[in-house]
Amino acid sequence: MRRLRSEGAEEREGHSHEHGQLFCVLQGLTVVDTDAGRWLMPSRRLGWIPPCVRHGAQYFGAIAGWSLYLHPDICEPLPDKPCVYEANALMTPIIARIAEWPGGEPLDAPRRRLLHVLLDEIQAAQQPALHLPMPRDQRLLRLSHKLLGAPENNDSLLALASDIGMSERTLTRKFREETGLSLGQWRQLARLARALELLAQGVPVTQTALDLGYDSVSAFITLFRRYFGETPGRYLK
Known part of the structure; x- marks a missing residue:
């Protein structure tokens, strides 16, 4: 897991990675750009970027949050395009628990189980109108x-x-x-x-x-x- 933190407006150049990226913004606004469109990530939402999808990001306001990189095998049930999700009543405490995990450490078995519960919930979660195609x-x-x-x-x-x-x-x-x-x-x-x-x-x-x-x-x-x-x-x- 990696911590997301920024004190003001910031931009990351376009890039891609072999792993899927699941991230949550707890404070501020993140905007993700791909060739297919622009996704808006206000606080209390979950963002998903599939493996090997080229994307850039812009941060607005003071940013706090976290990012998890998932092995491609874990990503199969998730969409093959970027998405933004509303956090439901079960996802919210799971997100809060993940935010407490130490950054830079591999996930042990209990954390992996909790992550899989979150992934199951994501598949049924609502996708709000935060995509500009x-x-x-x-x-x-x-x-x-x-x-x-x-x-x-x-x-x-x-x-x-x-x-x-x-x-x-x-x-x-x-x-x-x-x-x-x-x-x-x-x-x-x-x-x-x-x-x-x-x-x-x-x-x-x-x-x-x-x-x-x-x-x-x-x-x-x-x-x-x-x-x-x-x-x-x-x-x-």
Whole structure:
């Protein structure tokens, strides 16, 4: 097991490893990027990265947590793509117990048994809407990176389509085909992803809403609650 700790914004370059990685953020926000998309890891969630999947990570706010590297044989029941899980009533005390394990030591038999209980629970756990899928088409990918860099962007569909040399109809159709979301839904989720990053760094809710171009703070809070089930103030506690 390895401890996760960071005192502020930090970034890890893309890398991969032969083992699967199971990790838990107890404080702060972790964002994991792969070729397939971006996964958001607020506190009290579990993250999973399969073996040999190239990924990078960004940390926002003061980070505390842990990471376990699992032999590929143990990983077989788990998904072959990165996932974020809600911790249920049984997983929460197991996570708390794992957080007490000393770092850098191999797992003895009792700890391995506890880990297998956690893995069983993970397979039945809910996966919240914390995934921002990325398109494969290079023009759409370029547009997506542009919007991620400026989530407050309010350009019309016509302007965005013209910028990448597509018709509005083609942009609308291809974006949904490749991400499973409409462009409007994707832009909303990209804004909320950036909101989580700002909030984790201590930016007030009002300032976050204004920075991201929302018409009002109440509109931002309403949308946030619709996606995540809680207000921004409660979500990251």
